[in-house]
Amino acid sequence: xxxxxxxxxxxxxxxxxxxxxxxxxxxxxxxxxxxxxxxxxxxxxxxxxxxxxxxxxxxxxxxxxxxxxxxxxxxxxxxxxxxxxxxxxxxxxxxxxxxxxxxxxxxxxxxxxxxxxxxxxxxxxxxxxxxxxxxxxxxxxxxxxxxxxxxxxxxxxxxxxxxxxxxxxxxxxxxxxxxxxxxxx
Numbered sequence: 001x002x003x004x005x006x007x008x009x010x011x012x013x014x015x016x017x018x019x020x021x022x023x024x025x026x027x028x029x030x031x032x033x034x035x036x037x038x039x040x041x042x043x044x045x046x047x048x049x050x051x052x053x054x055x056x057x058x059x060x061x062x063x064x065x066x067x068x069x070x071x072x073x074x075x076x077x078x079x080x081x082x083x084x085x086x087x088x089x090x091x092x093x094x095x096x097x098x099x100x101x102x103x104x105x106x107x108x109x110x111x112x113x114x115x116x117x118x119x120x121x122x123x124x125x126x127x128x129x130x131x132x133x134x135x136x137x138x139x140x141x142x143x144x145x146x147x148x149x150x151x152x153x154x155x156x157x158x159x160x161x162x163x164x165x166x167x168x169x170x171x172x173x174x175x176x177x178x179x180x181x182x183x184x185x
Contacts, residue, residue, distance in 0.1 A: 017177050027170045031088050034163050038078050038085070045074045065144040073153055080160030087118065087167040108178055115172040122168055125161030133158060 048067050055063030086092045094114065099107050133154035140150040 014181055017181055020173065024170075027088070027166070030163070030166055031085065034081050034085055038081050041074045041078045041081075045071055045078070048074075066142065069142050069144055073156075076153070077156045077159070080156045081163060084160050084163035084167055087164055087171060090171070105179075108175060112172065112175045115168060115175055118164065119168045119172065122161045122164035126158045126165065129154065129157030129159075129161055 048071050051061065052063050052067035052071075055061040083092075102110075133151050137151035137154035138149055142148045142150060142153070
């Protein structure tokens with residue numbers, strides 16, 4: 001039995017990666033959607049905060065009681081979703097000071113190990129975050145908005161876990177692919 005079943009069928013390693021690379025537009029669309037969502041949340045945050053601050057000093061501008069809770073909820077969505085976006089760009093803080101001194105194969109292996117750890121974190125965020133959102137979150141309401149469930153306050157964690165899961169699959173695939181396909185191809 002050959003070492004790689006793809007080679008037995010006449011499909012070389014680069015060919016299998018070319019087939020898998022066809023899904024890249026789906027990752028691009030997911031990234032653009034999450035980025036758009038973060039931008040919308042930022043605009044909403046700025047508008048509500050501006051209205052609340054102006055409302056404290058200008059008598060005819062309302063200063064709604066719900067503004068602080070909504071702003072904090074929007075910020076929590078932006079924080080965790082932007083962290084998921086950083087996975088795709090490789091922009092997370094990481095230790096690279098020794099990368100120049102280590103063999104390239106070891107650095108790639110360590111990158112894969114880090115990908116697996118972040119992947120595990122994404123799965124934990126999805127499962128535990130969903131339990132909290134549907135458990136604790138569904139039992140309470142916002143203080144200033146008694147008709148709105150606190151589910152929305154806890155929901156950013158599993159949502160970001162899903163985004164991290166998707167982007168980490170791509171990062172892990174790219175690191176594994178780098179073992180088989182030379183850079184520049």
